[in-house]
Amino acid sequence: MNARADFPFFVADDAPVYLDNAATTQKPSCVLEALRDFYSFTNSNVHRGAHRLSRAATEAHEAARSTVADFLHAASPREVLFTSGCTEGINLVAQTLALSGRVRAGDEVLVSTDAHHSNIVPWQMLSERTGAQLRPIPLTPELEFDMSAFLSMLNERTRLVAIPVISNALGLRLPVEEITRAARSVGALVLLDGAQCIAHESVDVQQLDCDFFAFSGHKVYAPTGTGILWGRESLLEDLPPWKGGGEMIDQVTFARTTYNRLPFKYEAGTPNICGDIVLAKALRYVNRLGLPAIHAHESALMSELCEGLQQLPGVRLLGHSTARGSLVSIHVPGIHHYDLGTLLDQMNVAVRTGHHCCQPLMQHLGITGTTRFSVALYNHSADIQCALTATEKALAMLR
Numbered sequence: 114m115n116a117r118a119d120f121p122f123f124v125a126d127d128a129p130v131y132l133d134n135a136a137t138t139q140k141p142s143c144v145l146e147a148l149r150d151f152y153s154f155t156n157s158n159v160h161r162g163a164h165r166l167s168r169a170a171t172e173a174h175e176a177a178r179s180t181v182a183d184f185l186h187a188a189s190p191r192e193v194l195f196t197s198g199c200t201e202g203i204n205l206v207a208q209t210l211a212l213s214g215r216v217r218a219g220d221e222v223l224v225s226t227d228a229h230h231s232n233i234v235p236w237q238m239l240s241e242r243t244g245a246q247l248r249p250i251p252l253t254p255e256l257e258f259d260m261s262a263f264l265s266m267l268n269e270r271t272r273l274v275a276i277p278v279i280s281n282a283l284g285l286r287l288p289v290e291e292i293t294r295a296a297r298s299v300g301a302l303v304l305l306d307g308a309q310c311i312a313h314e315s316v317d318v319q320q321l322d323c324d325f326f327a328f329s330g331h332k333v334y335a336p337t338g339t340g341i342l343w344g345r346e347s348l349l350e351d352l353p354p355w356k357g358g359g360e361m362i363d364q365v366t367f368a369r370t371t372y373n374r375l376p377f378k379y380e381a382g383t384p385n386i387c388g389d390i391v392l393a394k395a396l397r398y399v400n401r402l403g404l405p406a407i408h409a410h411e412s413a414l415m416s417e418l419c420e421g422l423q424q425l426p427g428v429r430l431l432g433h434s435t436a437r438g439s440l441v442s443i444h445v446p447g448i449h450h451y452d453l454g455t456l457l458d459q460m461n462v463a464v465r466t467g468h469h470c471c472q473p474l475m476q477h478l479g480i481t482g483t484t485r486f487s488v489a490l491y492n493h494s495a496d497i498q499c500a501l502t503a504t505e506k507a508l509a510m511l512r
C-alpha cells in the first residue's frame with residue numbers, strides 16, 4: 114500500500130515517524146479539501162432554510178449519514194446518529210438508559226477491565242444514578258478477555274455488556290461475536306466501542322448483532338469533533354431523547370413537547386454539518402483503498418514491529434494474543450515510559466506514553482503506564498525500522 118502521498122502531513126522533510134495513530138490519525142488531502150470547499154462554497158445551516166444552499170447542505174448531510182450506514186452495514190440511516198465522538202456516543206446510551214428506567218437498582222452492567230475511561234465512567238454514572246452495579250469482567254493471566262469468568266457473571270440481572278472491539282492500551286481484539294451471543298442469551302444489551310477498530314477492519318453491525326456501536330471520526334482520517342453512534346432502530350425508538358433543543362422536536366408548547374422522528378430525536382441543535390459531511394468523505398477514502406488491503410498492510414507492519422520489539426533486551430510486550438489490532442504496548446521494568454517517550458520524541462518518533470485512559474487496567478497490571486506504538490495505512494516498513502532503532506538507542510541511554 115502506498116497512500117502516504119495522499120497525506121500532506123508527511124510532505125515536510127522533518128515530518129515525524131508517526132506511530133501515535135491510536136490517539137488520532139493524520140488527514141488525507143481529500144478530507145482537507147472537502148473541509149475548505151464546504152466553508153468556501155456551500156456553507157449553510159441544515160433543515161431550516163428555504164434557500165438552495167440550505168437544501169444542498171441538508172442533502173449533503175443526509176447523504177453523509179447514508180454513507181456511514183453503508184460503511185457499518187446498518188439496516189437504515191435512521192440508526193446512525195451523528196455525535197461529537199465515541200465518548201459522546203457512549204454517554205448518550207448511558208444517559209438515555211438511565212432516563213428510560215430500563216436499568217434499575219439491583220441490575221448489573223458488565224465492563225471489560227481493559228475498557229477506556231469513556232467506556233467505564235458513563236456506566237459508573239449510570240450505576241450511581243440508578244442503583245445498578247458496575248462489575249468489571251476480569252482478564253486472563255495472558256491479559257485476554259476471560260470468557261469463562263464472563264459467562265459465569267452473566268445472569269438475569271445483567272442489563273448491559275460494554276466492551277471495546279480492540280483494547281486501546283493492549284491492542285488485543287476481544288472475541289466480540291462470542292461475547293455478544295452470550296450476552297443476548299440472557300437478554301442483556303451489548304455496546305461495542307469501535308474506536309480502535311473502525312480504521313482497521315470491516316464492521317457489519319448486523320452480523321455483530323450488537324445493540325450499539327460507537328466510534329470517533331478522528332481515528333479514521335476525519336476531523337476531531339465528529340463521531341457516530343449506531344443503535345438498533347427499535348431501541349432508539351424506545352429510548353427517550355437526552356438533549357433538548359432545536360431539531361429534536363416535533364411540536365413545542367409550554368405545556369408539552371413532542372419529539373422528532375429518528376435520527377433527529379437525538380440530534381439537538383445545529384449539528385457539526387461540515388465535520389459530518391467530511392467524515393463521510395474520509396470513510397469513502399478508506400473504502401477506496403479497501404479495508405482488507407489496509408488490514409493486510411497494517412498486519413505485516415505489526416508483525417515486523419512486534420518481532421523487533423520482542424528482540425530488544427528487557428522489553429515486555431503486553432498481551433500475546435494473535436488477534437492483535439494495529440497497536441502494541443510495551444513495558445520495560447526499571448525504565449519510566451515517559452522517559453522513553455521523551456527520548457523517542459527527540460529522535461523524531463511520535464508514540465504515546467501513559468495510562469491511555471485505562472487506569473483500572475494499569476492498576477491490574479501494577480504499573481503506571483506503557484509506551485504504545487500504533488500504525489495506520491500510511492506507515493511503512495521504514496517507519497518501523499526507524500522506531501526500533503530509536504527504541505534500542507533510547508533504552509541503552511536510559512540504562
Ligand code: PMP
Nearest residue numbers: 198199200229231277281308329
Ligand atoms: N474508546 C477507545 C477504545 C479509545 O481508544 C478512545 C480514544 N482514545 C475512546 C474510546 C474515546 O474516544 P474520543 O476521545 O475520541 O471520544
